Amino acid sequence: DAKTTQPNSMESNEEEPVHLPCNHSTISGTDYIHWYRQLPSQGPEYVIHGLTSNVNNRMASLAIAEDRKSSTLILHRATLRDAAVYYCILRDSGKPWDFRDDKIIFGKGTRLHILP
Amino acid sequence: DAGVIQSPRHEVTEMGQEVTLRCKPISGHNSLFWYRQTMMRGLELLIYFNNNVPIDDSGMPEDRFSAKMPNASFSTLKIQPSEPRDSAVYFCASSFNLLSTDTQYFGPGTRLTVL
Numbered sequence: 001d002a003k004t005t006q007p008n009s010m011e012s013n014e015e016e017p018v019h020l021p022c023n024h025s026t027i028s029g030t031d032y033i034h035w036y037r038q039l040p041s042q043g044p045e046y047v048i049h050g051l052t053s054n055v056n057n058r059m060a061s062l063a064i065a066e067d068r069k070s071s072t073l074i075l076h077r078a079t080l081r082d083a084a085v086y087y088c089i090l091r092d093s094g095k096p097w098d099f100r101d102d103k104i105i106f107g108k109g110t111r112l113h114i115l116p
Numbered sequence: 117d118a119g120v121i122q123s124p125r126h127e128v129t130e131m132g133q134e135v136t137l138r139c140k141p142i143s144g145h146n147s148l149f150w151y152r153q154t155m156m157r158g159l160e161l162l163i164y165f166n167n168n169v170p171i172d173d174s175g176m177p178e179d180r181f182s183a184k185m186p187n188a189s190f191s192t193l194k195i196q197p198s199e200p201r202d203s204a205v206y207f208c209a210s211s212f213n214l215l216s217t218d219t220q221y222f223g224p225g226t227r228l229t230v231l
Contacts, residue, residue, distance in 0.1 A: 041225075042222075043207045043224060044159070044209075045221075045222065046220070049219075092216055106158060
């Protein structure tokens with residue numbers, strides 16, 4: 001699977017929008033972009049995923065560059081409860097997970113700090 | 117639904133003892149995953165099942181680790197004998213199927229400390 005690059009950490013003020021970037025320059029045409037987040041002392045949780053078009057759900061928006069080599073997770077109004085590690089991962093659409101060559105599914109992610 | 121349930125939430129044991137971690141996946145999910153998270157290596161996939169059958173256990177670190185899924189609603193991860201380097205948070209996750217677009221739902225984890 002293609003790799004992703006994310007900043008190690010970011011800071012944002014409470015009640016302001018947050019833009020979390022992810023670079024995936026080797027993405028293939030069939031790769032979905034998934035975002036998960038891990039709140040302190042919890043397991044990762046799904047946030048959003050998309051293929052080509054921008055996506056919105058109740059948690060966040062996903063903006064995908066036209067060439068698909070990068071994407072941005074947007075939290076429209078950050079709260080203290082959004083402080084977490086955010087993971088951007090790529091998965092080939094429609095195919096079973098192939099874990100044989102990629103046991104570390106979730107990389108380091110971006111640690112988001114929210115300032116009150 | 118209650119989500120993925122793991123027990124115990126915390127386990128402290130001494131080196132050499134047997135440890136059994138338990139997981140109940142979300143009802144109706146056909147796939148189950150065991151992960152281990154440490155500061156050094158992040159979140160590693162250990163083994164996964166589909167329809168109760170182990171598909172790939174190549175992530176299991178050593179023969180001391182074993183996992184079973186006797187039915188669709190229960191799985192165990194056993195470490196025998198345990199060692200201090202096994203100290204980590206162990207997560208169980210389930211998904212509807214193994215398609216890469218299927219969302220994985222994680223449990224709260226079991227924090228294992230081996231003294």
